[in-house]
Amino acid sequence: MDNFILTDPEMNIMRPTYNSLHDPHLFNYFHRKDMQEQLKKNGYITGEKQVKCSLKEYKTHHRYLEHIKLHADRSTGQAQRARMREFLEQQQKGLISKDLTLADIREELLEEGAARLYHIILKNQELQRKRKGGSEEFSVEALLSWKLEERARLQRIEREVRHEWNREQQLREAREKRERQRLALMERKNTLQQMKLIEEVKKSEESALKELTKKKEGTELSKEVDEHHDFVILEPISKHPRCVMVV
Structure with missing residues (x-):
């Protein structure tokens, strides 16, 4: 699966050509020994057992390697960026001590990458020894040079992640501030509406109380009139009864 270039489905970078001299199964x-001598005699390989190729093939292969490296750097950078963001998120939640910084994560990523590179170099040197029959010393200078370039790249990623994180925090704080202002405004409106409703209820109660007072005063006045006027009905003495009112 590692031999497939998923970013070049139309095979514009590396043409689907086959060379049996590069076939690992052969x-x-x-x-x-006899094949090596025959290949050297026919000019297919060099004295160092390297396969000869044309200038066009060399440039194509070089472009292919650059594309693979660029794709690998992009994938690695995305993973490293995600890890730095995860560190900031966990630290914001209080799960990671404030004493740690992104610089510590950067150095940790650098050491992990150096360990992987060291393993790849040793594996490649072992393969070269098997092919050439010689031995090569581990290049410390190459590893140090890689670490310098990788540290510079990680520092750039660190700055970008920190900038994005700070910007997101500022936007989040601005949203929270607007939300608090909106809630405060709604609360003030609700308070004013409640006060208005209470005032209306109070006025309604006062009006009802006035009406009740008026009715009560009217009832008392009617009672006073009834107390000063008595009506007496006398029994009829003759055929024509009459009513006499005594005051």
Whole structure:
């Protein structure tokens, strides 16, 4: 699966050509002594057992390697960026001590990358020893040079992540501030509406109380009139009864 270039589906970078000298399944066959001599005699390989190629093939392969490196750097950078963001999120939640910084994560990522590179270099040197039959010393200078370039790249990623994080925090604080202002405004409106409603209820109660007072006063006045006027009905003495009112 590692041999497929998913970012170049139309194969514009590396054409689907086949060279049996690069086939790993034929490695033992072409490394036979008689085959090595025959390949050297016919000009297919050099004295150092390197396969010869044209200038066009060399440039194509070089462009292919650059594309692979660029894709690997992009994928690695995305993973490192995600790890730095995760560190900031966990630290914001209080799960990571404030004593740690992004610089510590950067150095940790650098050491992890250096360990992987060291393993790849040793594996490649072992493969070269098997092919050439010689031995090569581990290049400390190459590893140090890589660490300098990688540290510079990680520092750039760190600055970008920190800038994005600070910007997101500012936007979040601005949203929270607007939300608090909106809630405060709604609360003031609700308070005013409640006060207005209470005032209306109070006026309604006062009006009802006045009406009740008026009715009560009218009832008392009617009672006073009834107390000063008595009506007496006398029994009829003759055929024509009459009513006499005594005051």
